[in-house]
Amino acid sequence: MGYAVVFGEALVDLLDAECDGAPVYRQAIGGGPLNVAVGIARLGGAVQFVGSLGDDVLADRIRAFLAAEQVGLAGTITAAVPTTLAVATFAGPEPDFRFYGEPPSHSLLAPDDLDVxxxxxxxxxxxxxxxxxxxxxxxxxxxxxxxxxRLRVFDPNVRPRLLDGPAALAELREVVAEFAAGAHLVKLSTVDAELLYPGEPVEGVAAYLRELGAGTVVVTLGAAGAVVAAADADPVRVPAPKVDAVDATGAGDSVMAALVADLLVAGEPVEPAGWHERVAFALRVAGLVCERAGGAVAMPTRAEVVERFDR
Known part of the structure; x- marks a missing residue:
């Protein structure tokens, strides 16, 4: 089995919480791509994280955490800036993120910094x-x-708080089309789909991304499961298991992690039914994540998924 490279951001989440009746923030290592990398490692895949980290104590904690999770850091650089903070508040299980830190510690890796x-x-x-x-x-x-x-996977993971008006959204939409056109797998959430393509049904969004060139498209629907568009088959809805959700942070990332981990083991499924089976497993992974607090630390092992859902 080979390895995956996860290119993206690592930062520190400050999650809205309560202690002795007073509001507090619970510190957690996060960033969507970091969550994906940790999820792949916990599911048994070899993975390297590529990005930029700050030079402070928080960045040291990120490095130590990734090393402990068996996530490689050979392609990661250090920048002389503080670690970006993502402050999350909750209205239900879904977090609302606002980002603090200028320049962002995660945005400083240049093309020449890549380990080719x-x-x-x-x-x-x-x-x-x-x-x-x-x-x-x-x-x-x-x-x-x-x-x-080899295999390229893409997740736009849209953060509307970071988009400065309609022009920025239009520009991101063009970037999404560019990467989707060369992707073997695209995963996005229903929230991503609504922001990027307002008024379009998720099946239509999945079909559109496939028309651009994406091999397979998975749109996660939260508790309703996911839409899967693979090969030339019509999009299919795959149900999610019923869980007692306490924190949805990292759930979508865990879907991607599970799909990448299976790609490392067996490559792309030949038939759409193979994708449906893999997405069903990925939704079980996400269900278990939702029953735990925190993003990266909530990522399960395969044994834990089997223990929770397959008994």
Missing amino acids: ALVEGADVLYCGSIVLLAPSTLAAARRAWSLSG
């Missing part, structure tokens, strides 16, 4: 999330995309 051999040697390359919004990291992501000759 590391990217070229990966069996799966993941790109996406908020690094698409910074010129330097977008250019680096484009270079990584061009270097990869």
